Amino acid sequence: MGQRASHQTALYRLRSLKDEAIKLVTDEAKNIGKFADFARGATTQFVYLVVGCVVAMGLFLNPMLELDRPSSADRNNLYSRTCLEIGRRFAMFYHSFAMVMSAQVIIAAIDATLTGIFLAVIGLPHIVVAVGVTFLCGLLPVVGNLLSNTLVVAIGFTISPAKGLGALAFLVCIHQLEYFLDSKIIAEKFAARSG
Numbered sequence: 565m566g567q568r569a570s571h572q573t574a575l576y577r578l579r580s581l582k583d584e585a586i587k588l589v590t591d592e593a594k595n596i597g598k599f600a601d602f603a604r605g606a607t608t609q610f611v612y613l614v615v616g617c618v619v620a621m622g623l624f625l626n627p628m629l630e631l632d633r634p635s636s637a638d639r640n641n642l643y644s645r646t647c648l649e650i651g652r653r654f655a656m657f658y659h660s661f662a663m664v665m666s667a668q669v670i671i672a673a674i675d676a677t678l679t680g681i682f683l684a685v686i687g688l689p690h691i692v693v694a695v696g697v698t699f700l701c702g703l704l705p706v707v708g709n710l711l712s713n714t715l716v717v718a719i720g721f722t723i724s725p726a727k728g729l730g731a732l733a734f735l736v737c738i739h740q741l742e743y744f745l746d747s748k749i750i751a752e753k754f755a756a757r758s759g
Contacts, residue, residue, distance in 0.1 A: 686720075
């Protein structure tokens, strides 16, 4: 009778193991399905991004949309006028973008310089890396500030909590100055363009 009970226990454990294995495989199949859906969506978005970049570069390099331009007598049609107007708007957009980016480069340079001076004054390590990252991240308007601030504050906290909090206070002040300068520099660039 003892042998039969141990045999039944073994069968019970085997069925239990089989059920657990089936459950595990089912769960993993669902996870693989979710990952496949995510990969499909990400691939689609990446393809759209590449196509958008190619179209934008093409319009930037050659804003003329109407490749087979008719003679001047035949240009007075809706298609030709629409292509000409779209080309003008893209040219204006690229010119505005260039002005804003040149202002952003100036702001990033000012931000990196002031951050470098601050890091040198309070004696934090890795000044060159922090200044380089601050400049590069400064080219991205909002997210860049968050990334560079996180790096500088983290460097400060590796030395002491007081230096980390000091770095945070300094960066909050410098970015308030940056927003003021950004609007002033961009306004001056647009005023110089229109004047």
